[in-house]
Amino acid sequence: xxxxxxxxxxxxxxxxxxxxxxxxxxxxxxxxxxxxxxxxxxxxxxxxxxxxxxxxxxxxxxxxxxxxxxxxxxxxxxxxxxxxxxxxxxxxxxxxxxxxxxxxxxxxxxxxxxxxxxxxxxxxxxxxxxxxxxxxxxxxxxxxxxxxxxxxxxxxxxxxxxxxxxxxxxxxxxx
Amino acid sequence: xxxxxxxxxxxxxxxxxxxxxxxxxxxxxxxxxxxxxxxxxxxxxxxxxxxxxxxxxxxxxxxxxxxxxxxxxxxxxxxxxxxxxxxxxxxxxxxxxxxxxxxxxxxxxxxxxxxxxxxxxxxxxxxxxxxxxxxxxxxxxxxxxxxxxxxxxxxxxxxxxxxxxxxxxxxxxxxxxxxxxxxxxxxxxxxxxxxxxxxxxxxxxxxxxxxxxxxxxxxxxxxxxxxxxxxxxxxxxxxxxxxxxx
Numbered sequence: 358x359x360x361x362x363x364x365x366x367x368x369x370x371x372x373x374x375x376x377x378x379x380x381x382x383x384x385x386x387x388x389x390x391x392x393x394x395x396x397x398x399x400x401x402x403x404x405x406x407x408x409x410x411x412x413x414x415x416x417x418x419x420x421x422x423x424x425x426x427x428x429x430x431x432x433x434x435x436x437x438x439x440x441x442x443x444x445x446x447x448x449x450x451x452x453x454x455x456x457x458x459x460x461x462x463x464x465x466x467x468x469x470x471x472x473x474x475x476x477x478x479x480x481x482x483x484x485x486x487x488x489x490x491x492x493x494x495x496x497x498x499x500x501x502x503x504x505x506x507x508x509x510x511x512x513x514x515x516x517x518x519x520x521x522x523x524x525x526x527x528x529x530x531x532x
Numbered sequence: 533x534x535x536x537x538x539x540x541x542x543x544x545x546x547x548x549x550x551x552x553x554x555x556x557x558x559x560x561x562x563x564x565x566x567x568x569x570x571x572x573x574x575x576x577x578x579x580x581x582x583x584x585x586x587x588x589x590x591x592x593x594x595x596x597x598x599x600x601x602x603x604x605x606x607x608x609x610x611x612x613x614x615x616x617x618x619x620x621x622x623x624x625x626x627x628x629x630x631x632x633x634x635x636x637x638x639x640x641x642x643x644x645x646x647x648x649x650x651x652x653x654x655x656x657x658x659x660x661x662x663x664x665x666x667x668x669x670x671x672x673x674x675x676x677x678x679x680x681x682x683x684x685x686x687x688x689x690x691x692x693x694x695x696x697x698x699x700x701x702x703x704x705x706x707x708x709x710x711x712x713x714x715x716x717x718x719x720x721x722x723x724x725x726x727x728x729x730x731x732x733x734x735x736x737x738x739x740x741x742x743x744x745x746x747x748x749x750x751x752x753x754x755x756x757x758x759x760x761x762x763x764x765x766x767x768x769x770x771x772x773x774x775x776x777x778x
Contacts, residue, residue, distance in 0.1 A: 374734070377652050377734070380653065381652075381653070381655075384582065384583065387584060388584075417734060417735060418755070421655075464577060465577065465580055465581045468577055468578060468581035469581050472582070483578075486546065487579055487582055488579075488582040488583065490655025490658060493546065508542075508545040508546070509545075511544070511546060512544045512545040515545075515574075518578070519574065522574075524570075524574060525570075528540065528566075528567050528570075529544070530536075530538075530540040530541045530544070531537070
């Protein structure tokens, strides 16, 4: 009986954890896939897998990287299962119009459009750093890269983003 | 000695990098100080742009942890998918019954739990940095709550300041770089707390202290390396530094 109560409490705690992380996971999946419907599918599958594997999460503090790893795998699986049509970035921006229109400022919409145009290998570490608060070492672990490679990608990501956003880059360093 | 190109390359890779060599260079180079300020403004815009609002960001009471909306039609037709969803729905239903029972026996969502949930939403605020928030930004954030920080800066340098939505009100959310590491402060002028509350949940440890006539103040740290007495001490230092203007 005591074990059952303990198990129930653990499940309830896990559910609360999922709820608290879900917005960030959706954001991460969105920036990974650049597609809201696909992001929701990926997060849904992630939650399903996480639910089944919840016993393997020993430390709640490690929940976020644990979920992100599942999301990245699930997103990769989408590519294994399905052949995606390529879309023009301008079309993509237009498709996300409702969300962009909701942005409080026009320059945020411009920044988001620029983020869409970044290559995946630059956008992903940038999202992990800025949105998820990961350190360079944590990003390196998550993406299976060296810290040096992560820093290079972050440098290139911001450099390209600044150009795309029409920032004054005259003081930016060369590679 | 670091040169300007090295400094700017490092800043572009991580604008909040607390490396003392970067600080040393910045303090000795006017151009790089300007560059950093511009880059941080850009970074702030980037942070806001990334925080898109997913449609179902705030699940309604009828939602559960596994979102049931947004499935593609082809996937919904798959028998394997339906079978999995049925199995999962049974598990989720059971969990909801349990969670419902726990919820009914609990006094309701506590202020501390809401503060912790909010912290999880803004992980970028916790970065260790030696860059202070520009004074005009800090003043803007504090002005709406009718307060300012007195001379001396209270418990530490303010490295993050944002006006955040919390329980239907805009409240100042600050991060102070203290000797105990980054400490978050939320000034909750609309939330009265009859007595001091200590909490330690979901990886956050902190206190909520009543502020007579001005609601309450939440002060918390991430992780368990800072003891609760130190956090209480920091909370009182912050309180002492607040000047109420209304």
